[in-house]
Amino acid sequence: MAAFVWLTILTALRILGRNRLRAGLTMLGIIIGVGAVIAMVSIGEGAKSAVKKQIATMGTNVIIIWPGVTTASGVRSAQGGAVTLTVADALDLKKKIPLLSDTGWSKRDVRQVVYGNRNWNAPINGISPSYLTIRDWSFSSGGPFTQADLESAARVALVGQTVVESLFEAGEEPVDAVIRINNVPFRIIGVLSPKGQSAQGSDQDDIIFIPFTTAERKVLGTLFLGSVGSVFASTDRADDLPEAVEQIREVMRARHRLQQEQPDDFTIRTQVDIGKIQEGTGHTLTIMLFAIASVSLLVGGIGIMNILLVSVTERTREIGVRMAVGAKRRHIVMQFLIEAMTLSLFGGALGIVFGLVGAKLTTIIAGWPTIISGDVIVIAFLFSLVVGLFFGLYPANKASRLNPIDALRYE
């Protein structure tokens, strides 16, 4: 049997070698299908890992609480605009929920920043010192402000890389420089290490941090003291996140005196949730790409079936001779199946090569990160094998059902 299979493979290779153009055209569908799968999955995986890295820049085990109900349909309960998140909420959460390692808060708006004869419109974030640790910000020079700075509403600022680049000459030291935000002078005490793009695609380094109290009193203004834009919290372990979210919800509902039937007047998101949203987008893309690949593989499979049917007709006499000298039905079936699979495997192998080259070119030309996974290559290869097998079955079966006498007489 082994000898038979081996010889049949050799025969198949020889026959395909004789009709190279025909075989190449037949394989085109498989090549495109498999190539598309490989290239697209590589790009998708690359994008996914980039997003993962971006989400990691948010901090570790971060929970974010926003005010208001952010429903997609836009229907909000008429709670009255005055009810928002406050510093007291953040402090109370930390006191009441031991799972939370820390809580912080921020208030954010864009203001003009001036240094010397340069100016820049930067998002100004008034924050609690804890915010910096929760979000994992580190410093390339200088250092953070303190609780004392917060309490005294000190005019100190931390600046991100983008801001530094916009306001300072290359090589100029920003620390201890005095900038004016909204015409209020601030001394820079720290330069933040760069974080790059956020998962949403915004530049995280285009930022200025100032103490929250300074922000609400001197820069951003406020409806009432202590109202914040968002509250941040973190847990020590990622596994604690769901439980922490539940407890935050309970405490917040109690603090905001919400009745049983009233919806939350805040939204809680964890880092994991945000990751999932991003993955969801990637997922839709992946499904679409797989649809395209499936169609190409289907077309490729039909191409293989078509060419095999032609081959069966062309070689009717040969089939008759083989039957006359003792080929059983399964021998004939196997011969054509092996031919089909040789075609599809060759196509698959070429497709893998094209896919890998395509992925590489995407990285080089478009600068998108790509990740080549061995799994996908194996799956693509197996898939082309299955396509060959499936679409080879009908022609192979047709060949094996020929009547030897008619086949021998076929002109």
Add this chain to the structure above:
Amino acid sequence: MPLIVCEDIWKIYRIGDVEVPALRGLSLTIEQGEFVAIMGASGSGKSTLMNILGCLDQPTKGRYRLDGVEVEQLRHDRLAEIRNRQIGFVFQSFNLIPRTSALENAQLPLFYRGLSLKEQRAQAAAAIQRVGLSGREHHYPTQLSGGQQQRVAIARALVTSPSLLLADEPTGNLDTQSSREIMTILEGLNREGITVILVTHEADVAAYASREITIKDGLILSDRATKARSHEVGA
């Protein structure tokens, strides 16, 4: 025990609603080692008889015993096995597989047995040598003359050491010289004990046989010994 015993063989083709009998209750016995020529006009049923004898087709009615085995009820794959082990075919149009070397053509029946590749090659080479084509093992059919192609076909037929060799007008496409060579080879094989059944309508080809059966309208018209059986086996 005779090699071939046919009893009351009928073969009826159905064309639409019309039944066309090709064989009409033909009975025939052929001993091991005979050299039989079957003659008859086209449409006489001789090809149908050859197909049945060669286990390529099965009779509509009647019994056919080949080497003691009732073959008329056997399934497709079992028939393939019998053809592979017992029967060698030589066709008028050679029926070699194109763009495949003489050696590989001769090897074809062994392809369907569980033999090792090496053994297949050796046996096929021996068969090629037996028909006098040593040195041309790697020629393609198109590189060989008609007579040489037919010799490859004979090598293919005898590579399995069959007990029965069926030749359907083996010289029909050949010139006189080649015909003589082919018939000499068949004669030699018969002398070695292989039963040869030959379909022809050329009298000088039929003259090589020791028994001549004429078929007409699906029945045997005449059946006569043409020369003394000089090499009967087990008689």
